[in-house]
Every structure is written in C-alpha cells, then in structure tokens.
Amino acid sequence: MPSLSSSLLKNLISAGFALGMLAGCASHSNGPPLPGLADRVELGAVPFYRGDEYQGSSLALAALLTLQGVSITPGLLEPTLHLPKDVDGLPSAVPNAAREFGFMVYPLDPALNALLAQVAAGYPVLLRYDAGSMVWSQPRYALLIGYDRYKRHVILRSGDERRELLDFDAFASAWKKAGSWAVLVQRPTQLPAQVDRQRWLRAASELGQAGHEQAAAQAVRAVAGH
Template sequence: MFERDAQVKPRPHALKLLVSLAFVLSVTGCSAGLSSSVERLPDRVQLSGMPFFRGNIYQSGPGAFASMLAQQGVRMTPGLLDEPLKLPKAEAQLAETMPAVARQYGLVVYPLNGDLSDALAQVAAGYPVMVRIDDGSWWWKTQRYGVLVGYDREKDMVQVNIGLDPREEMSFGAFASAWHSAGGWGILIQAPTQLPAQVDRQRWASAVEELAKAGQEQAAAKARSALSAK
C-alpha cells in the first residue's frame, strides 16, 4: 500500500516516484465519482527525473518521444530522430512512425484505451504516458504530443511535459477534453519485462506480436514470458 508523500522505489528503467494521488474523469471533461480501482491509487503522484526536451517543432513529437526513449536508457535527443521518423515529410504520420522506431530498440509499445483512469494508474505505477492532445482555442487548434508525468486530486489537475513547458498543469476536465478531442491516442514505451499496471493481456500480447514482426524476437520472447509469469 502506498503512503502519502512517500518515495517509491523505482522499477527497472522506470522513474523515481514521489507518491500521492489519483482520480478518474468522464470523457465529457466533467468530474466524476472515483472508480474502485482509482480509489486505491495514491492521492498525489509526481514522476521525478523524467528527461525533458524543450521544443514545439513537429507537433512537439520528437521532444516527447526522445524523452520516452531516454527514460528507457536509450541515448537520444530530438535531433537524432529526424531521419528515423522521416521528418519533415512524414510529420502527419508520427503516431505510426514513433511506435515503429521504439520497437527497433527492442521496446514494447503498449497502447492505452483512452481512459483517464488507465493513464493515471500507469503514472501511479511509475510509468510516464505519452499522449496526443489538442492545443489551442475553439477557433484554432493544433495537435501536440506530450508526456503525462503527474497528477493531484486535491488540486484537480494533471502535469504534462509538453512543448516549451515542463510540468504544465491542466485540470482533469481540460486534459480529458483535449486528449479525447485528439483521438485519445496514448502509449507506454516499456522494456519487455515491464508489465503495465492493470495490464490488459490481449493488448500486451498484440503489442508483443508487433515487436516480433519488427524483428525483435528475443525481446518479444522476454515480453511473452513476463506475461506468462504474471
């Protein structure tokens, strides 16, 4: 069981965790009652030590993606991703090219289900979540990629590393609305032995199959074993 404001021992390749919160929200962006699973999460969570690369170019995708790879021990900067992500030509395909590149490093790309409670559970477990959100006003919007790195129920907010802003605070409602407006795209980038919190076995198996198709059969075998051992 978590203790308030206690420091959690990091998982392999994961971040050090200053623990404390969780909350769930309906897709309408209005506050909702806590689900039974979310009620068991810490009250307040902030992931410490997450790499951050400042920049708005290419929808902030390379910066967010580089931070996810660096968090897994890959020596990476956004500039090194232009060629593998086929930028600037393939900017519109970042949601497909980034997972493909992550698999080249033997990492499992686990898609979330677009539910805020799922995302908060991953952060509470020490796993940053890469997301795509709509940024702007009702008359002008652009999509940006960022990394969910914390949340606080008492303040009704999440923290997102995005663009030029580390730990940008957004209310639960604003984040949920912006996330779902951009399609609810969200992923974990995991080492093969790092099972997500409350892992969906079918989603993990599908992600492992994609890893194997990318030629990373040894890493895929480790990921299959990790699920079998659960």
C-alpha cells in the first residue's frame, strides 16, 4: 500500500481527538468502575522467558511480542534496547522498542483496578515493580497475567518465576515504588478494554512518529469506529 503523508496522518489524529472530546471525559485517575469483573483470571498462554538480567526487560518484552506473533528472543531484542550498555535508559527504550515492531504502547492508570480490567479482557500488562527485599531491591519488568479476587493476589511472569504470586497490597506497594508504570502492547486494531480515546490517539501519534504511519492510521480508524 502507498504510505500516508504526514499531513494526512496528523489530520486523522486531530479528527480523532475531536471525536474523543465529544465522547466525554477521560477516565478518572483512580481507574474505571469494574462491574462484572471476573473473580479469577489467568492468561496461561502468555509465553515465559526465565531470567533476571537487565531487570527482566528483554524477557518480558520478548514474551509479549512472541504472543503477538513476532519471531523474537530476548537476546535478539537486546541491541534494540541498547543493552548491555544503557540499562538506565530502559524506561524509554522499552516502549520505543515495542513501537519499532509496529505496536501501540498504551499507558494505564496508576490504579490496580485499571490493570485487572485489562487482564480480565485477555490482555497481559507489561509493568515495572520494585523486586527484592527491605535490604536490597531493584526495578524489574514483568507481565501481569492473572489475579484471584478471593485470594487477593496477582499472578506475574517475573524473573525466574513463571507464576509469581503477590498479594494485592504487596504488589500495589512494589509497583508504586517503581513509579506505577504499566502499559499494554497492542496491535493497532486491538483496542484496550474501556479504551480512553485520547490516550489511544496519543499512542497512535507516537507510533506514527516512530515511522509506522500506516499502522498509526489503522489505530485511528479503529477507535473512530468504536
């Protein structure tokens, strides 16, 4: 297909923003209400790469990309993430790497319910939390792939643990210590649960700026028809 001009893509995104404003207010920072949320969810098909090198960044992202059909390994991702020389740059390198593969990076509200809503919809969440002990800890990238509301715990693909269980309070605290960062890595036509239109359009704009203008335009059309 011929590529879209930058001006046309900008017009599409601007129009999408206008539609989002007409649709109503953006989600409250405390997360959306969750009537009907399943009591137990586990996304067992999410791949798992064991290890804790580079804060688990290449492992977690490779698992998500593999789930989306990309033929990739953590080792192949390391140059894209500027590893091993720039571990400190991971907060920007991880989302940039996902965009390089043509995927939307959609940030989530800093509230546990916002994460659980996406998992309940079938979407694993890429996040960063503070792993370790009171004596020593470091940020770690992981995938939230399940939860149990009765037992009050989340299920993570993290480090050497295929199914790391953390109770809600411990997870929320560890996640907050690492900045409450959590995103979805989605195909341009794969809208999140309870999608925030303006947030999705910002993600589309960032994808277009990364050189994937056709994919960005797909994302704009997807939310316009939602």
